[in-house]
Amino acid sequence: MLILGLETSCDETGVALYDTERGLLADALFSQVDIHVEYGGVVPELASRDHIRKTLPLVEEVLARAGCAASQIEGVAYTAGPGLVGALMVGATLARALAWGWGVPALGVHHMEGHLLAPMLEEDHPEYPFVALLVSGGHTQLVRVDAIGQYRILGESLDDAAGEAFDKVAKMLGLPYPGGPHVARLAQRGTPGRFTFPRPMVNRPGLDFSFSGLKTHTLNTVAECTVAGELSEQDKCDIALAFEEAVVATLVIKCRRALRQEQLKTLVIAGGVSANTNLREQLSRALAKEGGRVFYPAPRFCTDNGAMIAYAGAQRLLAGQVDAAASPVRPRWPMEELPPLTAGVEG
Ligand code: KG4
Ligand code: ZN
Numbered sequence: 001m002l003i004l005g006l007e008t009s010c011d012e013t014g015v016a017l018y019d020t021e022r023g024l025l026a027d028a029l030f031s032q033v034d035i036h037v038e039y040g041g042v043v044p045e046l047a048s049r050d051h052i053r054k055t056l057p058l059v060e061e062v063l064a065r066a067g068c069a070a071s072q073i074e075g076v077a078y079t080a081g082p083g084l085v086g087a088l089m090v091g092a093t094l095a096r097a098l099a100w101g102w103g104v105p106a107l108g109v110h111h112m113e114g115h116l117l118a119p120m121l122e123e124d125h126p127e128y129p130f131v132a133l134l135v136s137g138g139h140t141q142l143v144r145v146d147a148i149g150q151y152r153i154l155g156e157s158l159d160d161a162a163g164e165a166f167d168k169v170a171k172m173l174g175l176p177y178p179g180g181p182h183v184a185r186l187a188q189r190g191t192p193g194r195f196t197f198p199r200p201m202v203n204r205p206g207l208d209f210s211f212s213g214l215k216t217h218t219l220n221t222v223a224e225c226t227v228a229g230e231l232s233e234q235d236k237c238d239i240a241l242a243f244e245e246a247v248v249a250t251l252v253i254k255c256r257r258a259l260r261q262e263q264l265k266t267l268v269i270a271g272g273v274s275a276n277t278n279l280r281e282q283l284s285r286a287l288a289k290e291g292g293r294v295f296y297p298a299p300r301f302c303t304d305n306g307a308m309i310a311y312a313g314a315q316r317l318l319a320g321q322v323d324a325a326a327s328p329v330r331p332r333w334p335m336e337e338l339p340p341l342t343a344g345v346e347g
Pocket of ligand 2: 136137272303
């Protein structure tokens with residue numbers, strides 16, 4: 001089954017063609033970073049308008065790259081939530097209009113399910129069941145995954161998401177949005193051991209996270225190091241490293257705890273922050289010691305992309321799920337409300 005996938009939930013327009021027999025045929029991405037950078041964050045209305053401009057040309061691009069005709073497409077999947085409502089509506093409207101015009105089914109996909117399943121695009125992918133750590137700009141969640149649509153949230157952030165904390169610390173250090181990769185780059189030049197930041201909530205039982213205290217601690221350290229309104233380059237690198245180490249150590253502790261609790265050995269990490277090299281290395285090392293293994297998507301499929309939406313949609317469309325006639329986008333959408341694959345027609 002050949003599926004077109006559209007992702008427009010935030011500031012990236014992602015389009016991909018996935019075939020359930022042949023795998024990923026083509027994918028294309030346009031990042032709006034340059035549009036939003038001068039505002040220090042995503043401006044929702046600008047995001048929606050740019051999705052309108054970019055989505056159809058990207059659909060044509062993936063068709064051309066895959067050497068496919070539109071008439072071969074057998075279903076259209078799009079991100080229906082969670083995300084920015086205007087941006088979601090652009091993708092939903094285009095996807096449903098294309099599907100209607102082509103006489104094929106459309107299906108709204110959960111953005112975080114897309115992230116969660118992104119490692120399945122890799123040749124070497126995990127078997128169910130596993131524990132997934134979803135770390136993006138809007139979510140930090142530990143999820144037990146028994147099959148597609150069988151999700152149990154084990155823990156989540158009580159305040160900021162991990163990516164959001166990276167972005168806010170980046171702002172404190174005068175780095176551009178989106179801050180995560182910039183903080184990670186500075187951290188590589190940090191002096192190990194100069195600062196040790198608190199590891200939030202690790203001494204409390206349970207699997208929830210909280211990053212606001214760590215953020216305040218970082219802000220206080222920035223203030224202490226600032227002399228005559230200036231923070232030296234080395235101070236920035238050292239603070240970035242201490243912050244990154246604290247986030248990574250916290251995530252590693254909670255992932256190990258979740259695996260122990262669920263008596264599982266397989267961990268999946270996905271979402272923008274899973275692109276962080278330090279996190280990948282430390283998780284791999286910690287799990288290897290316990291006979292476990294961590295799987296993650298290719299770096300380009302860690303952040304928002306169309307391939308993960310095409311993949312997740314393809315599995316559900318193949319199982320016969322299609323959108324109801326009236327199918328709204330859902331800016332807020334608990335993942336545990338998703339149906340399992342065997343539930344048949346949705347809506
Ligand atoms: O999954 P994603 O592309 O979008 C959402 O659905 O939120 O995640 C974006 C987040 C941003 O907060 C960004 O700063 C963070 O992922 N991020 C990183 C890295 N690359 C992206 N954080 C830490 N280290 C990275 N290398
Ligand atoms: Zn995302």
